[in-house]
Amino acid sequence: MPIPFIDLQSQRQRLGQPLEDAILKVVRSGAFIMGPEIGQLETALGEFGRAPHVLSCASGTDALVLPLMAWDIGPGDAVFCPSFTFAATAEAMPLVGASPVFVDILPDTYNMDPASLDAAIEAVKAKGELTPKAVFAVDLFGQPADYPAIAAIARKHGLKLLADSAQGFGCTLNGEHPIHWADVATTSFFPAKPLGAYGDGGAVLSKDPLFHDLLVSLRVHGQAVKSDIEGKTFEHDPKYLNVRVGTNSRMDTIQAAVLLQKLTIFADEIDARNRVAARYAEGLSDVVRTPTVIEGGVSVWAQYTIETENRDGLAAHLREQDVPTAVYYPIPIHKQGVYSVYPTAPGGLPVTEAASAKVISLPMHPYLSTDDQDTIIGAIRSFVS
Numbered sequence: 001m002p003i004p005f006i007d008l009q010s011q012r013q014r015l016g017q018p019l020e021d022a023i024l025k026v027v028r029s030g031a032f033i034m035g036p037e038i039g040q041l042e043t044a045l046g047e048f049g050r051a052p053h054v055l056s057c058a059s060g061t062d063a064l065v066l067p068l069m070a071w072d073i074g075p076g077d078a079v080f081c082p083s084f085t086f087a088a089t090a091e092a093m094p095l096v097g098a099s100p101v102f103v104d105i106l107p108d109t110y111n112m113d114p115a116s117l118d119a120a121i122e123a124v125k126a127k128g129e130l131t132p133k134a135v136f137a138v139d140l141f142g143q144p145a146d147y148p149a150i151a152a153i154a155r156k157h158g159l160k161l162l163a164d165s166a167q168g169f170g171c172t173l174n175g176e177h178p179i180h181w182a183d184v185a186t187t188s189f190f191p192a193k194p195l196g197a198y199g200d201g202g203a204v205l206s207k208d209p210l211f212h213d214l215l216v217s218l219r220v221h222g223q224a225v226k227s228d229i230e231g232k233t234f235e236h237d238p239k240y241l242n243v244r245v246g247t248n249s250r251m252d253t254i255q256a257a258v259l260l261q262k263l264t265i266f267a268d269e270i271d272a273r274n275r276v277a278a279r280y281a282e283g284l285s286d287v288v289r290t291p292t293v294i295e296g297g298v299s300v301w302a303q304y305t306i307e308t309e310n311r312d313g314l315a316a317h318l319r320e321q322d323v324p325t326a327v328y329y330p331i332p333i334h335k336q337g338v339y340s341v342y343p344t345a346p347g348g349l350p351v352t353e354a355a356s357a358k359v360i361s362l363p364m365h366p367y368l369s370t371d372d373q374d375t376i377i378g379a380i381r382s383f384v385s
């Protein structure tokens with residue numbers, strides 16, 4: 001039987017009847033939209049991720065767009081982000097009319113290079129065509145970006161800092177979650193993410209109550225929220241007062257019910273992922289380049305990504321032995337047609353381009369058995385030697 005790349009069925013079996021009961025409870029209640037599980041999930045996510053405010057929303061992509069809307073970022077504005085990431089990171093900017101500016105990564109962690117970020121901001125300022133507004137750092141493959149360094153640069157230039165933690169929800173640096181440094185942290189509950197739902201979903205974690213209030217309004221068509229109506233009187237129910245242009249980005253109650261169940265085992269799953277990662281490193285670090293995690297960081301291992309010169313040969317060899325692999329990401333975003341029009345950091349993105357030619361990700365999930373892992377390790381060793 002082929003080894004699964006991600007095994008959601010073992011997790012479902014572990015969660016058992018309570019998971020199915022939780023889904024059925026929503027079905028029977030009829031509260032499909034904004035049912036009580038939504039608020040319960042937002043509270044639980046805030047406790048887990050140590051954030052005072054959490055907004056659930058329709059996807060990890062919307063979780064990136066909603067803060068841009070709340071900050072009123074749009075045409076003529078620049079938002080700095082890595083190019084070595086999933087397209088959604090950079091897609092959020094054009095969706096509000098703003099421009100992404102691509103920054104290079106560090107060769108060891110694949111996360112944003114603070115020096116490249118600083119140089120890119122200086123270059124955009126010097127050119128004077130775009131106004132720098134925000135930085136989107138990404139917790140790629142599950143590990144935290146270098147937030148102390150990135151936050152210092154964002155602060156120096158007066159920019160907002162958002163942590164795109166779609167792959168990294170639960171990761172820490174020196175015991176702190178990304179929101180400790182960032183103004184906003186976002187995540188995705190796409191099923192294959194470390195904390196995934198049974199459909200789409202996302203969340204925005206934040207620290208400022210007024211900003212959160214604005215997100216609540218934007219999530220439901222710009223409806224008037226507490227801060228809009230306080231101290232005022234209305235002729236009609238202010239529920240149908242739309243005070244800004246928003247969107248519909250509600251998460252389904254069923255997804256919240258699923259996530260509440262999954263959160264109960266998430267810390268344990270992160271530990272299990274770290275055991276799998278440690279075992280890979282032990283079995284492979286002398287024959288391929290295994291991942292480096294930032295000092296003081298704990299990854300949630302969305303991916304276990306190695307580097308090798310003959311990536312295609314290795315993938316074919318592993319496929320023959322029923323071991324699946326994947327390449328994240330073969331084409332950096334700044335090399336994709338529609339994104340190639342946007343600026344890059346001075347000197348281009350050589351580290352990004354080199355990494356995209358060499359990386360390959362191995363099966364990674366909390367339920368990977370030691371036997372299956374030995375098969376994978378053995379297959380890689382037999383190819384390399």
Ligand SMILES: *Cc1c(COP(=O)(O)O)cnc(C)c1O
Nearest residue numbers: 059060061086088089166188190
């Ligand atoms: C998955 C992902 C997103 C988008 O999440 P969706 O829920 O699929 O919209 C954004 N950023 C990164 C880094 C991702 O991996």
